[in-house]
Amino acid sequence: MNETEKTVAYPSAAYFLQKANLLAPTLQRVDVHPVSLIELYQGTEDWAFREQAPIDQLFTRTFQKGDRVLIDFGTHCVGYVHLSISPIGSPPDAPAYLKVKFGEHLCEMAEDSSDYHGSLSASWIQEEFVHVDVMPTELDLKRRYAFRFMEIVIKDTSPKYQIKIDHLFCETVSSADMNAVPVISCSDPLLNEIDRVSVKTMHDCMQEVFEDGPKRDRRLWIGDLRLQALTNYETFQNNDLVKRCLYLFAGLCQEDGRVSACVFTKPSPITDDTVLFDYSLFFVSCLHDYYMHTKDLACVKELWETACRQIAIAKTYLREDGVLRDRSDWWCFVDWNDVLNKQASAQAIFIYAVKQACTLADVLKDEEKKREFEELSDTLIDGAKRVLWDASKGFFVSGAERQISWASQVWFVLAQVFSKEENEALLKRLIQKNPPVKMITPYLYHHFIEALWISGMQTEAIAYLKSYWGGMIADGADCFYELYDPADKLASPYGSRVINSYCHAWSGTPAYFIRKYLC
Amino acid sequence: MNETEKTVAYPSAAYFLQKANLLAPTLQRVDVHPVSLIELYQGTEDWAFREQAPIDQLFTRTFQKGDRVLIDFGTHCVGYVHLSISPIGSPPDAPAYLKVKFGEHLCEMAEDSSDYHGSLSASWIQEEFVHVDVMPTELDLKRRYAFRFMEIVIKDTSPKYQIKIDHLFCETVSSADMNAVPVISCSDPLLNEIDRVSVKTMHDCMQEVFEDGPKRDRRLWIGDLRLQALTNYETFQNNDLVKRCLYLFAGLCQEDGRVSACVFTKPSPITDDTVLFDYSLFFVSCLHDYYMHTKDLACVKELWETACRQIAIAKTYLREDGVLRDRSDWWCFVDWNDVLNKQASAQAIFIYAVKQACTLADVLKDEEKKREFEELSDTLIDGAKRVLWDASKGFFVSGAERQISWASQVWFVLAQVFSKEENEALLKRLIQKNPPVKMITPYLYHHFIEALWISGMQTEAIAYLKSYWGGMIADGADCFYELYDPADKLASPYGSRVINSYCHAWSGTPAYFIRKYLC
Missing domain, CATH: 2.60.120.260 (Galactose-binding domain-like)
Structure with missing residues (x-):
């Protein structure tokens, strides 16, 4: 065995981009x-x-x-x-x-x-x-x-x-074929209709990459990708398109190694300069979900280092008490809500991603990483319970002001730091107390519905699904909207709703719920 | 000699268009x-x-x-x-x-x-x-x-x-090569400058056809073509471009055989539905001038029938007294002047064209046509002198109101119904009396300058040339304008001067005068 043979060459960015290029779909x-x-x-x-x-x-x-x-x-x-x-x-x-x-x-x-x-x-x-x-x-x-x-x-x-x-x-x-998705037939016609519009929304966003919205921004954001991929596994199963996007993100990291929040593909692949704490970690989630649906171990092996790097970088945000430092700038997305404090959500998302990394480490038989991530998960959960959980209020709190928001509770349920029963109680309390820092985007609504479902609250999940996405259908939506506030339908965070996207991937996930949990 | 040999097949419109197509220039x-x-x-x-x-x-x-x-x-x-x-x-x-x-x-x-x-x-x-x-x-x-x-x-x-x-x-x-035109060197630098701008104007209008103006209308009008061709013979000598345009007009006649006022070449050659009395007759003039500069007898032979037909059709406008019927509609161009009565100008232009047809008949040894056109010329001149010449006023008059205009006098000088001396006297009287129905376009100014020159009034011709075209240069013209009224420089017949053409073929003829008569 000579020196050359001993060196494990980690694939280069150019290799990742070449791989992504080979996976470019033919548009129908x-x-x-x-x-x-x-x-x-x-x-x-x-x-x-x-x-x-x-x-x-x-x-x-x-x-x-x-x-x-x-x-x-x-x-x-x-x-x-x-x-x-x-x-x-x-x-x-x-x-x-x-x-x-x-x-x-x-x-x-x-x-x-x-x-x-x-x-x-x-x-x-x-x-x-x-x-x-x-x-x-x-x-x-x-x-x-x-x-x-x-x-x-x-x-x-x-x-x-x-x-x-x-x-x-x-x-x-x-790049998606509408005929490849079987029409479902739930007993509830509204759910069938919601599913149809959801599939149409996903279809129209599936181009040379998973675009966030085909009108605006027409590009690949990893936050949207994660939800699109999950819906894709239940519908079009264009898994190579997910794989292509994973390689694009791996090939277009920031200089410090962080996965970017979004990338551009034209005229040639280039990274945006936006980086978000949660979005970088979602590289781990996307890779985890991709493996779960494809068992493509070769891909996971190639992208494992990139995934681990996101966790290593996120760790540098930790305080000594095992809790993430809070920040006042645009460091973590979670939701379009200017008043939302992101500290608790970020902590929960970190836990969520690290748990998925543990699963991948197990699959890869990477004992060292598995041990490291299990320890990290324990640290994060322990920190969250000690510092962010307010037992007297029965809610997770966030930031110096100890803000109680819908987002923080939703993400801690998804991170599963408590038992299913405790999570169910937390969600019921959330609905009942209805704290004023609410959900704004369909993107966060998705996570809320998912939280309900995994906590055994199917009835509530379906009710919210029908009322929120059904509301858009009642308003004449052909695809699901980037933004939808039933209480203020003319709202836009951009100062004019003509610029809103009315076919937006992160809003198109009902088919995921309906097909995974119902039909 | 069998029947077939006796039949003289007159070339078809398709043949003319094919010929025009073969003459299409390569753009530089x-x-x-x-x-x-x-x-x-x-x-x-x-x-x-x-x-x-x-x-x-x-x-x-x-x-x-x-x-x-x-x-x-x-x-x-x-x-x-x-x-x-x-x-x-x-x-x-x-x-x-x-x-x-x-x-x-x-x-x-x-x-x-x-x-x-x-x-x-x-x-x-x-x-x-x-x-x-x-x-x-x-x-x-x-x-x-x-x-x-x-x-x-x-x-x-x-x-x-x-x-x-x-x-x-x-x-x-x-389609013109600026380097193909020698720079002239008159003793008067303003004339050199007028010549330079004139050549530039012509150059910019010479595209796949002679365009009237490269901004507007970007197409081939026969009125402009006649002047462009005359200037071309003294400058670029792209004689095949003239020939191409002659074949286009011959191939795109109206159903009744009249040569159209203008034609379009894209997406395929098509005639406009505008027909003007003077413009149809200018087909004869253009063919005459083309022959004079090229001696291309084969071309004249092919287009002779089209030329003769224009005269035959114009004859149908004649009254029994040998004078053209007057009309109040837009039947004859002469100048952009709403108050101008066109009867006298049209009569003069008819005489002008018929005389050129006589020359061509002579060249072709077409004795029958020569005799016919000589007789017609006599009739027209006789009618003009009897009916349109007002000896008491010393001017040609036009229409029922017996209008005295610059245009009528200019065209009768060009038609040469009087001797050179009489014409000189007429022009001097015109300048002195200055009748109120004036010249509007550089197009009519061209004919005025030409009238001066052929009547031995070179000094006046140069003075007008320098003052009118020199005026545009003093105003900063890079090319000569479609319209120029020294007394009202902001004028436009279109209600807004932004739509005027500022590089217009019919204004670009000074190089013709300077190079033909001076340098």
């Missing part, structure tokens, strides 16, 4: 045609629409300067829009100038883009101004849009000609 | 780079600009939301703009959204497009809104622009990144 393309011409009106709660004319009028009408048509594609589409334009009248003596706008939600169609003053970039508004110099033409819009509704405004032609639209369709793309 | 491509960053200010008469920063600052600055930069390319460009955009800061977490705007004249840059309410289509405004989804990117704008000035406005990036422009240039196109 399905043409979707519009179904009707519609008009908007102000309903009692929000914008609503009604059919104005059958869709064939789109192809028989002639359009002139100032004309505007609003088109319903009948379903959420992610893809490339093609339309053909012919001149009617004299030969076109000037270019045609069109505005096209796409929206997932009616509010995007109803509100004027120039009135947008939200905190996110206006560049997300799916609106284009297009000059057509030569007609007839096949207008193949180059950008990918996520939408159900499309508006066409004829800004100008010339007095000498009008235009006609000969065809219009969306070439939808996804 | 020359990259033009911007020269400075500028800022606008309101000068005493019109918008003016000054350098704000050297051009290298365009490539060293970083740009964020709301930034705006105004770029001077130093010369008029017709072509395709390429720029590359790189992100600075975090990886782009949202698309970049840019506005780019191009203008030939400062007024286009100074005035907000949303304020445009002119009569021509707003689609001519060279302004685009561009989303850039992936960066760094090579942004190859797909449309051809005609401009000297370019504005870039950063509508949005995101708070996490800014952008940098790595390079920017215009890939200019023309």
